[in-house]
Amino acid sequence: MTDILERARDRALDRGEGLSYDELVEVLRLPDDQVPALLELAHGVRMKHCGPEVEVEGIISLKTGGCPEDCHFCSQSGQFTSPVRSVWLDIPQLVRAAEETAATGATEFCIVAAVRGPDERLMSQVRDGIRAIQEAVDINVACSLGMLTQEQVDDLAAMGVHRYNHNLEAARSYFPSVVTTHSYEERWDTCQMVRAAGMELCCGGLVGMGETLEQRAELAAQLAELDPHEVPLNFLNPRPGTPFGDLPLMDSADALRTIAAFRLAMPRTILRYAGGRELTLGDLGTRDGLLGGINAVIVGNYLTTLGRDADEDLALLSDLKMPIKELAKTL
Amino acid sequence: MGGYCGLCGEPRDDLPHAACDARLALEPPRFCTSCRRRMKVQVTPRGWSAECVEHGVVTG
Numbered sequence: 001m002t003d004i005l006e007r008a009r010d011r012a013l014d015r016g017e018g019l020s021y022d023e024l025v026e027v028l029r030l031p032d033d034q035v036p037a038l039l040e041l042a043h044g045v046r047m048k049h050c051g052p053e054v055e056v057e058g059i060i061s062l063k064t065g066g067c068p069e070d071c072h073f074c075s076q077s078g079q080f081t082s083p084v085r086s087v088w089l090d091i092p093q094l095v096r097a098a099e100e101t102a103a104t105g106a107t108e109f110c111i112v113a114a115v116r117g118p119d120e121r122l123m124s125q126v127r128d129g130i131r132a133i134q135e136a137v138d139i140n141v142a143c144s145l146g147m148l149t150q151e152q153v154d155d156l157a158a159m160g161v162h163r164y165n166h167n168l169e170a171a172r173s174y175f176p177s178v179v180t181t182h183s184y185e186e187r188w189d190t191c192q193m194v195r196a197a198g199m200e201l202c203c204g205g206l207v208g209m210g211e212t213l214e215q216r217a218e219l220a221a222q223l224a225e226l227d228p229h230e231v232p233l234n235f236l237n238p239r240p241g242t243p244f245g246d247l248p249l250m251d252s253a254d255a256l257r258t259i260a261a262f263r264l265a266m267p268r269t270i271l272r273y274a275g276g277r278e279l280t281l282g283d284l285g286t287r288d289g290l291l292g293g294i295n296a297v298i299v300g301n302y303l304t305t306l307g308r309d310a311d312e313d314l315a316l317l318s319d320l321k322m323p324i325k326e327l328a329k330t331l
Numbered sequence: 332m333g334g335y336c337g338l339c340g341e342p343r344d345d346l347p348h349a350a351c352d353a354r355l356a357l358e359p360p361r362f363c364t365s366c367r368r369r370m371k372v373q374v375t376p377r378g379w380s381a382e383c384v385e386h387g388v389v390t391g
Contacts, residue, residue: 085371093373097376278357301379302374303374304358306379310377
């Protein structure tokens with residue numbers, strides 16, 4: 001076993017501590033023939049510190065498209081010539097989507113809006129939607145509505161929002177190449193407010209956006225510093241019309257190395273497969289990632305693109321003897 | 332064949348669309364295949380619907 005894997009075993013597996021930035025860089029530089037050993041170690045860390053359960057979540061776009069921000073990976077920005085049109089979901093459709101999600105055994109249902117931050121119309125729609133979901137479905141409700149004010153954070157906590165998603169998206173050093181309409185620090189501040197209000201924090205990012213290997217390690221280290229309850233890990237799915245639309249798909253071995261590195265950076269977090277895994281990893285890679293540090297999935301479709309068939313993912317979890325985490329409300 | 336590609340919106344007759352067709356396994360159509368209008372698309376956890384103002388709703 002290589003030196004870095006020995007140190008990772010001691011730190012992450014035995015002591016439950018995350019690796020440093022420098023160590024994560026070493027992990028991401030491991031040659032292909034070391035990837036199986038790396039994944040095995042990351043899986044061991046996940047099993048020891050998180051257990052065999054997998055948290056299943058469904059997501060829905062409440063307000064699609066027309067976003068004023070310029071996140072270069074996103075087809076919902078109004079600044080690009082993406083074919084995605086603006087559309088709002090009504091409350092009955094929202095409740096139906098929550099019911100569909102709960103029927104898979106999922107414990108989380110995340111309501112997402114493509115906005116810089118919520119205005120009063122959106123907050124009102126979210127309030128009505130959460131009330132309707134809570135009356136009809138036994139599921140934890142999460143939200144992802146962009147940057148928040150303290151008043152909005154308090155409102156969402158009072159509505160019973162269990163978890164709030166706000167990604168860092170990229171390493172601090174690469175962020176200006178990904179977004180120019182708001183800053184990394186603004187994102188960081190919203191994350192801190194969310195946690196202070198007692199909501200669980202969901203904060204992750206995307207890889208495969210042209211960042212360096214060192215910036216990938218930097219993102220993992222910065223997320224570890226933030227210490228979110230959940231880290232959704234997305235792999236760029238290049239969207240037509242966006243500035244990143246012509247980037248190649250991330251190499252699958254690099255994607256698996258990244259999964260393992262994120263697990264070794266955050267031994268106890270919920271590390272979730274999010275968008276792009278179908279293209280980047282395929283069926284076999286999806287299985288490898290679940291045996292390499294991942295312990296949560298988004299089931300079914302994403303916001304504007306389609307995912308693997310939910311039944312296939314659930315069958316895979318059953319095959320891997322990874323039980324679905326049961327509902328446990330924390331608020 | 333006629334009509335338009337639901338993914339890229341270009342005419343079906345002018346270009347090969349095998350790559351587009353493959354991608355439509357992982358994303359809903361964005362353009363009406365009859366008139367090329369951009370459609371209003373809503374993706375849900377287990378399906379999608381796409382509405383053309385002229386030709387109605389398709390689902391998947």
